[in-house]
Amino acid sequence: MSESSATTSARPRRRVVNLPAHVGPTRASAYVCEAVSCLSMQSHDVLLGLGERVAAAGLTDVEVKRVGCLGLCAAGPLVQIPETGELFAHVVPDNLGGIVEALAAAVPGGERVPEAPFFSRQLRIVTENSGRIDPESLEDYVASGGYQALRTVLSTMTPAEVRDEIARSGLRGRGGAGYPTGLKWNTVAKAIGSPKYVICNADEGDPGAFMDRSVLESDPYRVLEGMAIAAYAVGASIGYVYCRAEYPLAVSRLHKAIQAAGRSNYLGASMLDTEFSFEVDIRQGAGAFVCGEETALIASLEGGRGTPRTRPPYPAVAGLWHQPTLINNVETFANVAPIIRKGGSWFAGLGTATSKGTKVFALAGRVVNTGLIEVPMGTTLREIVFDIGGGIVDGRAFKAVQTGGPSGGCIPSEFLDMGVDYESLIGVGSFMGSGGMIVMDETSCMVDVARYFMDFCREESCGKCVPCRVGTTQLFMLLERITTGEATMDDLAQMERLGHMVQRTSLCGLGQGAPNPIFSTLRYFRDEYVAHIVDRVCPAGVCSIEPAPVST
Amino acid sequence: MTTVHTLRIDGADVAASDGQSILAVATENGIDIPTMCHLDGLSDTASCRLCLVEVAGSNKLTPACTTLVTEGMDITTTSEQLTEYRRTITEMLFLERNHICAICVANNHCELQDLAEKLQIDHFELPVINPSVGIDASHPLFAIDHNRCIMCQRCVRVCAEIEGAFTWGVMGSGIAERVVTDMGTPWGESPTCTSCGKCVQVCPTGALFENGRSIAEGSKAQRPFLPFLKRLGEGLEQT
Missing domain, CATH: 3.10.20.740 (Ubiquitin-like (UB roll))
Structure with a gap:
């Protein structure tokens, strides 16, 4: 998708410059977003240009700073003046006069620009530092409350107390399946074996999803802190971040963070002058989607082919090198430090009965404000799409929102007022997944959407088990027949039968979830399938179907 | 105990x-x-x-x-459901590559054919994939016909676990997955292959075969190299 093009162009040839040395109290600051999306639109030149212009204007009490993702990717490159709340969108390096004037005029504690609903409707826990701190500065992270939680944990809490606090918070795995994090930590802690490992799953691969990338690019220390607390809680001493190689900026920021944290004793031997030691290293994935599945990830980490194996034994008991292994997603680890800082009960007070806290979503597709958002669990789809997302592009009609990536489903407009949590999404035939949310309007053909995701699964199937290897290809061929107008109603029945079989018999989540886009689109948009087959018409005008031959 | x-x-x-x-x-x-x-x-x-x-x-x-x-x-x-799933899986194995029993070296000595017979499969319901796959006949003694391969990976495992040569491996993913010798080196040029033939003996179909001998002549399923206790049941059955 568009993400990959953004990623390839995201390696700016950086001119090494020294921004004007900032001394004395800061009256105003300019926060320049340097996450991949803005970087790909020359935000680094904006940063350098602003530094020069501010220096030339003699504004010695103004700080120009690189920050992580500001969230509203659609309007990048973004510059924010936090003292006044002003946000400059679509900033061009050649036209920075307005920002310099605003910086000169800014009065701390003065009148603030009201926040746009995109920001005011969010609740930021995981992304609390995104767009506020320099992601490559340990000092910035510590100054914003970073490593307080780790210090508390190592100096005043026992591992069991840490696990209890996480269990009390009700935190569930943010990778998609929503397994209770506290329970997983307890299982690994109880498992026998040494050494134990902690793995951070950063192999984010769902089409349209970029939550984990943004967290790693904007606040890498938070993930490392979460991993260190987890390691202490389960008795692990070695950690790995398995990050896909398509995220070079995330990898490089994480790498710098590991080095800086190590130098300052926030990682490594005898951390923070206690007896606890924890090492973290990065391993890069070579691009296989299936390596986000935990057993395939472990196989890949061990240097083998990234293919899943049957569970049990679960990684908690026999994971990396057959040792007890804790695997959590980036966002799960990013939730740990705030839970320790503010208490499990605080976290449990947010969200719905079964799903606590917040969820980060990557809002993409036909929505005005594409970008990264964080909302409490239970927020309705309508709030997300219309209040935060600003509605549909060009004022078209909303058709569906796709969640859960290639294992997820399409949710139609009748469920717009449904609160989003793990259970409600499953109830309507979709899936939380890692947090990709693709908004579709009337110009999207739902059969074509199903075909797209099946093509993705077919491409990404590792080939180990027969139902996924052959079944996804067979399902794709059937969908192709429908989208080209060659199918019969028998083909549709066949596709449903085959889909159930692939779902029930595949070895891992990839195959088991692959038919979901078909089932959910059939559930709500069966008439579109019928129109393709019987009337040989694509209602959205996406699929090119030859007109029916005239019978004589 | x-x-x-x-x-x-x-x-x-x-x-x-x-x-x-x-x-x-x-x-x-x-x-x-x-x-x-x-x-x-x-x-x-x-x-x-x-x-x-x-x-x-x-x-x-x-x-x-x-x-x-x-x-x-x-x-x-x-159960009815399980049998249906098994039939579909077997059908998928047939349709994935090109299995034409009548002209196959393993005709009447093929585990896939036996399975289809046991599950009473007499026609296919799914679309035919009909891929273009090759044959590697570069080895002096053996050959592999990828048209007949069902990716069971018995050859990969026997080569690694019994012979210890690690010649066979897997390349590609999904439907394009193939078993390969030495990272894709032609079999005949493989520096690690010991020509032991174990892979041929464990292959359930006509994918791996001995040059110049038909499987009806007993060139397959001779498996004395498998651990004795495990083999006991199988051996008794054959005699």
């Missing part, structure tokens, strides 16, 4: 030792569960999904080859 479990397979009470798989216990008791990737003496990968069985109390299907027995398990190995 070995712990013994009692459990129930298809309504019959059976005894099993701790650490046995459902498949092993079923086989011991004369209950036939179809398999393709499994071979006694090699590790199990649970990849063909033919041996999936139902275990009471779980709504998921469980592979019999990798699931160890537990006390009081209640297992169903055959």
Whole structure:
């Protein structure tokens, strides 16, 4: 998708410059977003240009700073003046006069620009530092409350107390399946074996999803802190971040963070002058989607082919090198430090009965404000799409929102007022997944959407088990027949039968979830399938179907 | 001391030792569960999904080859649903590559053919994929016809686990997955292949074969290299 093009162009040839040395109290600051999306639109030149212009204007009490993702990717490159709340969108390096004037005029504690609903409707826990701190500065992270939680944990809490606090918070795995994090930590802690490992799953691969990338690019220390607390809680001493190689900026920021944290004793031997030691290293994935599945990830980490194996034994008991292994997603680890800082009960007070806290979503597709958002669990789809997302592009009609990536489903407009949590999404035939949310309007053909995701699964199937290897290809061929107008109603029945079989018999989540886009689109948009087959018409005008031959 | 479990397979009470798989216990008791990737003496990968069985109390299907027995398990190995799934999997194996029995070296000596017969498959319902795949006949003694390969990976496992040569491997992914020798080196140029022929002996179909000999002449399924105890049952059956 568009993400990959953004990623390839995201390696700016950086001119090494020294921004004007900032001394004395800061009256105003300019926060320049340097996450991949803005970087790909020359935000680094904006940063350098602003530094020069501010220096030339003699504004010695103004700080120009690189920050992580500001969230509203659609309007990048973004510059924010936090003292006044002003946000400059679509900033061009050649036209920075307005920002310099605003910086000169800014009065701390003065009148603030009201926040746009995109920001005011969010609740930021995981992304609390995104767009506020320099992601490559340990000092910035510590100054914003970073490593307080780790210090508390190592100096005043026992591992069991840490696990209890996480269990009390009700935190569930943010990778998609929503397994209770506290329970997983307890299982690994109880498992026998040494050494134990902690793995951070950063192999984010769902089409349209970029939550984990943004967290790693904007606040890498938070993930490392979460991993260190987890390691202490389960008795692990070695950690790995398995990050896909398509995220070079995330990898490089994480790498710098590991080095800086190590130098300052926030990682490594005898951390923070206690007896606890924890090492973290990065391993890069070579691009296989299936390596986000935990057993395939472990196989890949061990240097083998990234293919899943049957569970049990679960990684908690026999994971990396057959040792007890804790695997959590980036966002799960990013939730740990705030839970320790503010208490499990605080976290449990947010969200719905079964799903606590917040969820980060990557809002993409036909929505005005594409970008990264964080909302409490239970927020309705309508709030997300219309209040935060600003509605549909060009004022078209909303058709569906796709969640859960290639294992997820399409949710139609009748469920717009449904609160989003793990259970409600499953109830309507979709899936939380890692947090990709693709908004579709009337110009999207739902059969074509199903075909797209099946093509993705077919491409990404590792080939180990027969139902996924052959079944996804067979399902794709059937969908192709429908989208080209060659199918019969028998083909549709066949596709449903085959889909159930692939779902029930595949070895891992990839195959088991692959038919979901078909089932959910059939559930709500069966008439579109019928129109393709019987009337040989694509209602959205996406699929090119030859007109029916005239019978004589 | 070995712990013994009692459990129930298809309504019959059976005894099993701790650490046995459902498949092993079923086989011991004369209950036939179809398999393709499994071979006694090699590790199990649970990849063909033919041996999936139902275990009471779980709504998921469980592979019999990798699931160890537990006390009081209640297992169903055959049901209408399971048979339908097995038929579809078998059909998928036939359609994935190009299996034309009449002109195959393994005709009448093929485990895939036997399975189709057992499941009474006489026609295919799914679309034909008809891929273009090649043959590697560069080895002086053996050849591989990828048209007949069902990716059971028995050759990969026997080469690594018994011969210790690690010649066979897997390349590509999904439907484009192929078994290859030495990272894609032609078999005849493989520096690691010991020409032991074990891969040919474990291959269930006509994919791997000995040059110049038909399988009817007994050039296949001679497996004395597999661990003796595991082989015992199989050997007795053959004599």
